Structures are given as structure tokens and as C-alpha cells.
Amino acid sequence: MDEAKPSLPPSPPPSLARFPHSCLPWQPAAAAAAHRRQHRFNQCRDFSVLLTWVNCSSVRMATRIQDVFTVGKLMALGLIIVVGLVQICNGNYEALTPQVAFSMDRTPTVGQIALAFLQASFAFSGWNFLNYVTEEVVEPRRNLPLAIYISIPLVTFVYTLTNIAYFSSMSPEELLSSNAVAVTFGEKLLGMFSVIMPISVALSTFGGINGYLFTSSRLCFSGAREGHLPSLLAMIHYKYCTPIPALLVCCAATIVILCIGETHNLINYVSFINYLSYGVTIAGLLYYRWKKPNLYRPIKVNLLVPVCYLMFWALLLGFSLYSEPVVCGVGLVIMLTGVPVYFLGVHWKEKPKCIYNFIERATYVGQRLCFVVFPQFDPIEIASPS
Numbered sequence: 122m123d124e125a126k127p128s129l130p131p132s133p134p135p136s137l138a139r140f141p142h143s144c145l146p147w148q149p150a151a152a153a154a155a156h157r158r159q160h161r162f163n164q165c166r167d168f169s170v171l172l173t174w175v176n177c178s179s180v181r182m183a184t185r186i187q188d189v190f191t192v193g194k195l196m197a198l199g200l201i202i203v204v205g206l207v208q209i210c211n212g213n214y215e216a217l218t219p220q221v222a223f224s225m226d227r228t229p230t231v232g233q234i235a236l237a238f239l240q241a242s243f244a245f246s247g248w249n250f251l252n253y254v255t256e257e258v259v260e261p262r263r264n265l266p267l268a269i270y271i272s273i274p275l276v277t278f279v280y281t282l283t284n285i286a287y288f289s290s291m292s293p294e295e296l297l298s299s300n301a302v303a304v305t306f307g308e309k310l311l312g313m314f315s316v317i318m319p320i321s322v323a324l325s326t327f328g329g330i331n332g333y334l335f336t337s338s339r340l341c342f343s344g345a346r347e348g349h350l351p352s353l354l355a356m357i358h359y360k361y362c363t364p365i366p367a368l369l370v371c372c373a374a375t376i377v378i379l380c381i382g383e384t385h386n387l388i389n390y391v392s393f394i395n396y397l398s399y400g401v402t403i404a405g406l407l408y409y410r411w412k413k414p415n416l417y418r419p420i421k422v423n424l425l426v427p428v429c430y431l432m433f434w435a436l437l438l439g440f441s442l443y444s445e446p447v448v449c450g451v452g453l454v455i456m457l458t459g460v461p462v463y464f465l466g467v468h469w470k471e472k473p474k475c476i477y478n479f480i481e482r483a484t485y486v487g488q489r490l491c492f493v494v495f496p497q498f499d500p501i502e503i504a505s506p507s
């Protein structure tokens with residue numbers, strides 16, 4: 122990461138329909154709010170504000186804090202895996218035997234399995250967020266694919282071993298009834314060291330909030346730069362080069378979302394919105410590969426990858442919508458709220474002068490309050506490749 126670099130990610134122009142979710146780093150905060158003993162709303166709110174201040178003050182500080190949170194989370198997961206392997210070596214693996222692991226009170230429908238995929242994907246959300254900060258990555262053509270190739274298999278491997286470790290000492294019923302599985306696991310096996318688990322859950326949660334703030338604010342910034350959001354969100358601090366208005370919007374939206382709804386329903390809503398937006402993005406990629414095959418593409422993948430993903434996406438969302446039409450329908454409605462906003466804010470060009478005057482005044486006030494300006498780009502950076 123380069124703190125002094127004033128340019129920010131040129132991700133594809135995001136639809137206003139994605140804005141209700143993309144600017145909200147509420148997901149880890151909402152998950153934390155569900156744990157009554159470990160994290161309460163006020164703590165989530167306070168830490169969201171604190172991490173917003175950190176991200177407003179320094180890109181370098183935000184990334185260093187993210188590194189600390191990530192290391193703390195991986196160390197805790199490593200401890201869980203080691204303890205779980207010890208349990209398995211001692212013969213405690215009843216819940217992992219096929220007759221127990223695959224036993225079910227009732228046969229799930231295809232729609233319920235698809236919805237389970239959506240809910241489980243919550244733990245993996247963030248796999249695509251590095252794309253939002255491409256301009257702040259050193260040598261992105263090399264490091265972006267490298268980070269993806271390393272992180273996704275690593276996370277999958279670690280999470281799989283962690284779940285195996287959980288089942289070495291907990292039954293499926295215990296896992297489902299626990300608000301914080303890692304904490305319950307620690308209370309059962311770690312004795313006096315069980316206090317490590319709540320701290321680790323906190324580190325993981327705050328790391329998630331920090332990561333969402335860092336990346337989602339850049340998505341808002343990029344949308345504003347393309348004219349899809351208010352121009353104030355496309356400005357950065359004149360000294361720190363951080364998108365303060367976008368960060369403040371993300372923080373405010375996070376606090377509002379924390380006050381609304383039940384956590385598991387929120388996860389279902391947002392998981393559906395996530396995959397819907399992913400599918401639309403992949404469809405757009407295929408469209409551009411077909412209509413504009415000669416566009417410059419620094420990073421290019423085989424068409425088989427997006428086609429297979431799109432097929433899986435269609436089946437997953439179709440069955441989920443069939444299984445839970447109300448929950449998934451609410452997520453769809455949330456996403457569609459951006460459509461009228463798009464037509465009023467972007468498509469409608471000939472607005473009354475009073476509206477333009479209000480927008481200019483609000484932008485001016487926001488600039489004065491946040492000390493932000495439009496970034497100045499190096500002509501070499503934005504020049505078309507030969």
C-alpha cells in the first residue's frame with residue numbers, strides 16, 4: 122500500500138442498485154451484535170466510529186491495524202485447529218463419523234441447500250474486495266492475482282480444518298445453538314485459557330469492520346467519480362489522501378443497519394444481494410468480452426471460469442428465491458431501491474436550477490467540513506496503454 126499515492130481504485134462504474142449494500146460494512150458488526158455477552162451494540166458502534174477515524178487519518182495505519190487483526194484471527198484459528206486435532210488423535214471424533222455427520226432429522230430440499238450456501242458464504246465474504254483497492258496495491262498486475270491465488274485456498278483450507286476441529290468436541294446441535302462457536306469451543310476445552318477466544322472473536326470482528334470500511338469506501342468513491350453518486354464522495358483529504366466523505370457515509374450507514382432487524386435475516390438479505398450483484402457483474406464481463414474484445418485488459422481469465430460461475434449463480438439464486446421468497450424478495454427489493462435513485466440522480470439530466478444550487482451548496486459545505494478536494498491524477502497514470 123502506498124499512503125502518499127492520491128489515486129484511488131478505478132473499479133467498474135457501480136450501479137446505484139448496489140449502493141445500499143456496497144457502502145455498508147455492517148456485516149461483521151451485525152454478527153458481533155448478535156453475541157450478547159461478547160459484544161453489544163454500543164461497543165460495535167464505538168469501534169465502528171474509531172475505525173472510521175483511523176481510516177480517515179491514514180491509509181498506512183488502517184492497513185497495519187488490518188494486519189494485526191488478521192494475525193490475531195489466524196493465531197486463534199490455529200489454536201482451535203491444533204486443539205481439535207489433539208481431540209481427534211485422542212479418539213474424540215464421533216460427530217465426524219459418516220453415520221452422524223450425514224444424519225438428518227428431515228431431508229432438506231434443493232432450495233434449502235441453496236439457501237445454506239448463501240448463509241455459509243457470509244463467512245467468506247470479502248474475497249472480491251481487493252479489486253476495489255487496485256490502485257493502492259503495489260504492482261497490481263502481479264500482486265492482485267497472486268493475492269487471490271494465495272488467500273482463497275488458504276482461507277478455504279483454514280476454515281475447513283476449523284470446522285473439523287469444532288466437530289471434534291461439539292455436536293451439530295451445540296454448534297447451532299451457540300451464539301459464538303469459538304467461545305463455546307474455548308469454554309469446553311481451553312479451561313483458564315478460554316478467555317483467548319472472546320478476544321479473538323473481537324479481533325476478527327473489528328478486522329472485518331476495518332476491511333469493509335477500507336474497501337467499501339473506495340467503491341463509493343469510484344461510483345461518485347463515475348457520476349453515479351454525489352460528487353462529494355469522490356473527494357479525498359488534501360493531506361491524508363483518504364476518501365473521508367465516503368468513509369463517513371459508510372460509518373453512518375453501518376450504525377443505522379445495526380439498529381435494524383435480526384442478524385440471520387440480515388445475513389440472508391445481504392448474501393442474496395451479494396450474489397445477485399456478482400452475477401450481474403459477471404454477465405457484464407461476458408458482454409464486454411463479446412462486444413468489445415479489443416479492450417485493454419491487464420488481467421484476463423479464460424471464459425470458461427465466468428461461464429461456469431454464472432451457471433452456478435443462476436441455480437443458487439433461483440433455488441434460494443424459490444425456497445425463501447420473502448427473505449430473498451426483501452433483499453431484491455433493497456437492491457432495486459437504487460433504480461429510482463439512479464433515474465433521478467443520474468439519468469435525469471435537466472434538473473431544476475434549485476436542485477443544482479442545493480447540490481453545489483451541500484458539496485461546498487462538505488468540502489469545508491472534511492477538508493477534501495478532487496484528486497489530481499498523474500497524466501502518465503491515466504494514459505491509455507500503447
